[in-house]
Amino acid sequence: NAGVMQNPRHLVRRRGQEARLRCSPMKGHSHVYWYRQLPEEGLKFMVYLQKENIIDESGMPKERFSAEFPKEGPSILRIQQVVRGDSAAYFCASSPRRGRAGELFFGEGSRLTVL
Amino acid sequence: QQPVQSPQAVILREGEDAVINCSSSKALYSVHWYRQKHGEAPVFLMILLKGGEQKGHEKISASFNEKKQQSSLYLTASQLSYSGTYFCGTGDSQGGSEKLVFGKGTKLTVNP
Numbered sequence: 001n002a003g004v005m006q007n008p009r010h011l012v013r014r015r016g017q018e019a020r021l022r023c024s025p026m027k028g029h030s031h032v033y034w035y036r037q038l039p040e041e042g043l044k045f046m047v048y049l050q051k052e053n054i055i056d057e058s059g060m061p062k063e064r065f066s067a068e069f070p071k072e073g074p075s076i077l078r079i080q081q082v083v084r085g086d087s088a089a090y091f092c093a094s095s096p097r098r099g100r101a102g103e104l105f106f107g108e109g110s111r112l113t114v115l
Numbered sequence: 116q117q118p119v120q121s122p123q124a125v126i127l128r129e130g131e132d133a134v135i136n137c138s139s140s141k142a143l144y145s146v147h148w149y150r151q152k153h154g155e156a157p158v159f160l161m162i163l164l165k166g167g168e169q170k171g172h173e174k175i176s177a178s179f180n181e182k183k184q185q186s187s188l189y190l191t192a193s194q195l196s197y198s199g200t201y202f203c204g205t206g207d208s209q210g211g212s213e214k215l216v217f218g219k220g221t222k223l224t225v226n227p
Contacts, residue, residue: 106156
């Protein structure tokens with residue numbers, strides 16, 4: 001049973017380019033969370049999605065950032081016109097269902113470097 | 116609001132014990148504990164739910180004081196493999212599959 005798969009693991013972009021980060025949740029999981037982690041910092045919540053729905057995007061910057069989780073395919077975190085401050089590790093986590101607080105399964109992360 | 120973890124860092128010798136604390140200014144439904152090794156994904160250790168239910172790791176225990184909105188993680192007879200950064204994540208929703216707000220982490224180093 002494969003875990004949460006994120007790609008790419010490492011991504012280098014120049015300022016002004018776009019970054020697309022992908023996350024395939026564990027099989028049977030319909031809830032996806034994106035977190036951002038800066039060096040020596042904690043995990044900062046960005047967005048919570050279910051299939052085709054954004055449930056909570058209170059942690060997403062108002063501009064340049066968007067996320068989706070289509071009916072088919074992985075969840076995508078998109079960052080347009082990247083700036084140096086976007087350099088961070090972006091972690092995706094998934095969980096199976098609502099109804100009871102439970103474990104989040106994290107992917108290995110995508111490390112974005114903006115030159 | 117982000118929970119506050121203390122201490123920020125701990126250095127132990129193998130076999131020693133450690134306690135990591137997590138406190139919140141908000142009423143909590145659940146507290147989750149994760150460990151992250153450098154360059155790796157956070158790994159689930161423990162979840163504590165309001166009402167006393169607890170699920171988690173064999174060799175690591177934790178407490179959850181609902182009234183004080185605090186949790187403590189107890190690491191006994193530490194092993195080298197315990198090294199890493201420990202994060203508490205707090206949830207305030209009973210609805211399930213809630214977002215977690217994580218503290219800044221406690222870096223634990225276990226030396227031989």
